[in-house]
Amino acid sequence: MKIGLDMMGGDFAPLEAVKGLQLYLSESKSPAKLFLFGDEAQLNPLLAEYSIPADAVTVVHTPQVIGMHEHPTKALKEKQQSSIAIGFGYLGKGMIDAFISAGNTGAMLVGAVYSLKAMEGVLRPTISTIIPKENGGTGLLLDVGLNADCKPEHLNQFALLGSLYAKHILGIEAPRVGLINIGEEEGKGNLLAQATYPLLKENSAIQFVGNIEGRDVLLDKADVMVCEGFTGNIILKLAESLYEITHRKSIHHEYFDRFNFENYGGTPVLGVNKPVIIGHGISQSKAFSNMISLSVKMIESKLLEIMQDSFKG
DSSP: OEEEEETTOSTTTTHHHHHHHHHHHHHOSSOOEEEEEEOHHHHHHHHHHTTOOGGGEEEEEOOBOOOTTSOHHHHHHHOTTBHHHHHHHHHHTTSSSEEEESSOHHHHHHHIIIIIOBOTTOSSOEEEEEEEOTTSOEEEEEOSSSOSSOOHHHHHHHHHHHHHHHHHTSOOSSOEEEEEOSSSSTTOSSHHHHHHHHHHHHOTTSEEEEEEOGGGTTTTTOSEEEOOHHHHHHHHHHHHHHHHHHHHTTOOOHHHHTTOGGGTOEEEEETBSSOEEEEOTTOOHHHHHHHHHHHHHHHHTTHHHHHHHHHHO
């Protein structure tokens, strides 16, 4: 198993990426082979300083970096020697099995969609986020920003992609799917919600439990919560602020600690043909380690093959 890691992506690169490597290697009994994309002049001294075994990694020199605020499509086209561009080149050619970056989110999304293509039958790839439940459980919310505007058939597919992810990665045997709405009753909501409801209700591949409201997101009403990316991103950023505020005000409770994104690492792009994990720009060592572990789990569980089979019919 070969995992590619953009060592130059993120606000604290490459130091935190190297520390994340060290953490992953120290905790894994049979670690994956890691391909590191980045500037050798910056990487090699850090790899030596943190005692990263030479036989555990392969450094691929990439002299260019796509900045966090560069235009994604333009940057990928003009910076073909960047860590993200070369990483996707390796992934597309099968030289690595997964690719991870905490760098320019837009460039990662463009690379995932145009370098790998969507799975056959998938109208639009999507991204999700983990939602900590009040009762200790875990939920999944999607889309959270990749698709600000959607059609009902997109949300119907997100429900299936999310259900498969919840089952095979989060370990939820029969994930319940809820549609984010402004009321519980069928017929509530805007035109998108009203048109999506019957599609989810008729979808035999998922376990649809109806509409859920904003007050239900953190409760145990559904395991997979579906909405368009505009609403999902607002919920995501609000959830992130809960952790930031409690941390800033020194409010200590194990529930709020679960909102720390470092615990989950990053989010996969669901609906493309190979694992692509996107990390937060402020990712530190724990997040990088968890992103590597997540990509390994996606490969070992054969999640993408299961998703591909689900859309063939």
